[in-house]
Amino acid sequence: MAKFFGNLNAVVAVGFVGALALLFWTNSLNNLPGWMTFLHVISGVMWIGLLYYFNFVQIPTMPAVPAELKPGVTKYIAPKALFYFRWAALATVITGLLVAILKGYAHEAFTFQEGFRLIGVGMYLALIMAINVWFVIWPNQKKALGLIEAAPEVKAKAAVTAMVFSRINTLLSIPMLFAMVLQNLGGAL
Template identity: 65%
Template sequence: MTKFFSNLWAVIAVSVAIMVAIAFWAHGTYGNPAGYYNGFFRFLHVLAGVMWIGLLYYFNFVQIPTMPKVPAELKPGVSKYIAPEALFWFRYGALVTVLTGLIVAHLNGYLIEALTLGAGFRLIGLGMWLALIMAFNVWFVIWPNQKRALGIVPAEDAVKAKSATTAMIFSRTNTLLSIPMLYCMVTQGALGGL
């Protein structure tokens, strides 16, 4: 049992197999292919969103506040191994969340109405725009600055320090935007029509 649970990818494979079995059972039970695809993309959207926002909160609630307390000789363990791996999943979690969210909006026929903040779709639209801003920050501000700050790309010490500060400010900006974004997404769904 320990060998199985020590292998993350084996655990994920079994988890996906269980999910596929449930999906085939549900698909056969409900017999609605369009609804099934919609549900599947919603599932992927939520799964990727948990990865993205979970890592955003890890960085802001755990890593950033804890790093000043970590002894200097231990910091390379975080900056060379943990942070780059976490940033990989963070970036792609953001990308998949946005793409699947756009697919769900398209499949349900409200993509344009939401992006233009049309009547009845203002909350979900505002949530989508906040998520798009956050994803932009991840890919075009946080990641380029983190690459310099972590030494993934060469930079002088002053540039590394400035890049670390910039990445932190935009990560905190995303934390600030995440709460209203999640509120818009959840509340619009609770109001119906999606």
């Protein structure tokens, strides 16, 4: 049992097999919007989960980590987490756009038409957050973590910039999630 659960790829694969079994059982195989919504939610959980990990765990804990242990985080944990963070952000945006297109409300959401204002706000907030991930947080984290060469003062400034934009994304994630959840519960404005 421990051998199976020690293999993350196997665990994830069996999880997806379970999802497929549910699709067969409910006769939902041809439900493309449903599939896309599922992929959207899974990638969104990964993205926002890592955002919250960085902001609630890693950033506040790093000052207390002894200097000799910090490379364990900065050279191994953070780069791997940032890999999943940025690709989950992209997957969330792409699958979210596909859901909006497949369900026929993309135009209405992006133009804040009545009945689609909440989801539109959520979509715009998510786009801003994804832009922050790819064009501000990730380039600055590469400098701060020493993944690319940078002078010490540049690394320090990059770390602050990455933290500030990560906190901006944390702030934006709350109304974004509120808008998306409320819209999906029928609370359209």
